Amino acid sequence: MHKKYADQGLVAVSLSLDNPSDAKTRAQVDAFLKRNEATMINLMVEGDPDDWYTKFNVGGLPLVFVFDRENRRVKKLVGGDQVDYKTIEAEVAKMLKK
DSSP states (O other): OHHHHGGGTOOOEEEEOSOTTOHHHHHHHHHHHHHTTOOSEEEEOOSOHHHHHHHTTOOSSSEEEEEOTTSOEEEEEESTTTOOHHHHHHHHHHHHTO
């Protein structure tokens, strides 16, 4: 979606809650991003991952937040049953027209 809609204003950010100081985990995250040709902003948080899970009220993975052009969160999708990229793309395309 990032590649497809960036010119229309979509900003996509991936965030890993894995511990970036763990070299093995860092290598796995980097390999995943490379394998998936992730061209958007990719961040790894520092600190205890459990603290971030609490701060973001994660509740399950994968987790997708969708924000509108005014930076208001309009959707929080948690888990494989909610995170359907075709549905997310349809919502994103609709919001980009506003």
